[in-house]
Amino acid sequence: MGKVRNNDNKLYVLDTNVLLHEPFAFLSFQEHQVVIPMTVLEELDHIKDRKKDVSRDARIAIRALDDVLRDASPEEMLAGVDLSGVTKNCTGKLTIVNDHIFEDAVSGLPGDENDHRIINTALHLQQLRVEVKVVLVTKDINMRLKAKGAGLEFVEDYRTDQLIDDISLLTSGYKKLDGDFWAHVKECDSEQNGRDTYHTVPRSLLNEVFINEYLLDETGHFAARVVDYDEEHIKLLDLGFERIMGRSAWGIVPKNVYQAMAINSLLDPNLDLVILTGPAGCGKTLLALACALELVIERGMYDKIIVTRNTPEIAESIGFLPGTEEEKMLPWLAAITDSLEVLHKNDENPISSRNYIMEKANIQFKSINFMRGRSIQNAIVILDESQNLTASQLKTIITRCGEGTKLICSGNLAQIDSNYLTPVTSGLTYIVERFKDFQGSSTVNLNGVVRSRLASFAEENL
Structure with missing residues (x-):
């Protein structure tokens, strides 16, 4: 036998x-x-x-x-x-x-x-x-x-590093609730802390929540963010739909509620990590840059803005480009300079305004290859196109952020260039899941293309 x-x-x-x-x-x-x-x-x-x-x-x-x-x-x-x-x-x-x-x-x-x-x-x-x-x-x-x-x-397949089985299960950073939220609330304790209003409601109202998750209802009047919870209660920061939609940064006003939630997270000094996901043309880079300029120049909360991104085949491409590190990075970071021009398109001389702001905000373009070993203090770090990074690469960047530094990661999981990554194994997916219950982070999926009707149609039909 x-x-x-x-x-x-x-x-x-x-x-x-x-x-x-x-x-x-x-x-x-x-x-x-x-x-x-x-x-x-x-x-x-x-x-x-x-x-x-x-x-x-x-x-x-x-x-x-x-x-x-x-x-x-x-x-x-x-x-x-x-x-x-x-x-x-x-x-x-x-x-x-x-x-x-x-x-x-x-x-x-x-x-x-x-x-x-x-x-x-x-x-x-x-x-x-x-x-x-x-x-x-x-x-x-x-x-x-x-x-x-x-x-x-x-x-x-090798799935040990996968935290979710399907990309549709990835948290969006917000929940849309049926009907009127307050119609379901039978007991609520409210408190005022300066200009902020907090509500403590029973945990039974919501099946599963995460720290800094946004809540919206169908009435179009309720908007809140989860700031704390335990087995019995959930503590909400009342944002107010009209108030959150009326918030702006560096002259940029949100075009939809998703952008409004993103601005709320980006301008919150208590959030050290903000993750923006969504399709091309939803405003990830523009909002990140506008809020960074607001925090650095208008509020003086940070000293500089460091912009970096993954550069495909960087070992071959970056070495043969002329100039300094920042000059070599300019072709990769054209999205940033494009966004700066959009933010100042109504100025008398947009190019001069862009150059002036870049100098005043101390905007630095850095290669991701040279981030290893650094300790970045009191800065805003914008990591663009982060869907092309592995979890270990993102860990390298996150652990570079020192005291008083805010990291903004943005990416579109539908545009992964790496042959070795998929939407479920991307480092962007990994940090969304790992940090979704971290007190100092927030995730917002900007659901909706606002770049143009052409871009919107292409995103939906191609």
């Missing part, structure tokens, strides 16, 4: 793109065995010297593997090196397999492609280790299809 498979005992074969996506991914499989084919190491070796962002991730993965396997003998590497001493969350084993010795006939796929060799490894182990569940883990959709077609029973 053959061995009976134990599905609780798993063996994971990792594809190269998993380690490029998360260099420490081999530590994410808890008590199970992780297998890395020799082909994966060869691909990492080829990628590490490329002049692209992904080469850094390849080098990190190689160093991480070396740290674990440095003292292991060849016999130990084949049998599996214990990972329990590396991290407390992982008690499994790591094995390097020489997949070049396996016969191509196992999979029936041509043997001259790296993807086929990795699939072949998983199929060979599936036949050899019938007592365990062999799983190929890859972020390549086509490779998953080929593996299934070749006879591999279990193929998975």
Whole structure:
């Protein structure tokens, strides 16, 4: 009688793109065995010297593997090196397999492609280790299809870093309530604190809330923000629909309630992180810049504005552009200079006004590559196009923000340029979910294109 498979005992074969996506991914499989084919190491070796962002991730993965396997003998590497001493969350084993010795006939796929060799490894182990569940883990959709077609029973995407299963589940930063909110309230304690009015209502009115989440109802008169809650009560800051719609920043008046909520968050000095999501043309960059100018020049709350963004293939592109770092960044940050011109289009000389404001507000254009190691104090940092950053890259930037610094992250998850990110694995999605219950942050999805009717039609129909 053959061995009976134990599905609780798993063996994971990792594809190269998993380690490029998360260099420490081999530590994410808890008590199970992780297998890395020799082909994966060869691909990492080829990628590490490329002049692209992904080469850094390849080098990190190689160093991480070396740290674990440095003292292991060849016999130990084949049998599996214990990972329990590396991290407390992982008690499994790591094995390097020489997949070049396996016969191509196992999979029936041509043997001259790296993807086929990795699939072949998983199929060979599936036949050899019938007592365990062999799983190929890859972020390549086509490779998953080929593996299934070749006879591999279990193929998975790498989802350890995904906080949500579908982008539709991502919090928008606000809730729209049915009917009249106050018609449902039977008990309420109100208090006045300066110009602000706070209401404490029963928690049973709302199923699930987050700190700094906005609440709107169908009447068009009620608008509030959750400032605190416990198991029994929710404390709301009464914003007033007319009042929030009447607020402006640097001459910009909100065109819809979503922009009004964004301005409210951006101008709040108690919020250290504001995340703006939404389609192209909804006003993310314009609002961020207008509120930054308001806080720096009009209110004098910050000393400078630092603008940065991800620059695709930055290692190749930025080096060949002439001039200083800021001059090299100008083509990438044209959206900022365009927005400055819009804010001053009615001036007698818009270009002179733009240059004057850039100097007065001390607006600095910085490459994201040079943010590492800095400590930014008393500044507003605008991180544009943040949907193209990984969670670790965003962590690097957020941890640069020192005392008195406000970070504004904006991005459109429908416009991801990276081949290694999807809307659910983007760093922007990651920080929206991680910070949604942080007292010092707020998220607003600007639902609605206001750039032009052409842009609005294109967003809805293309």
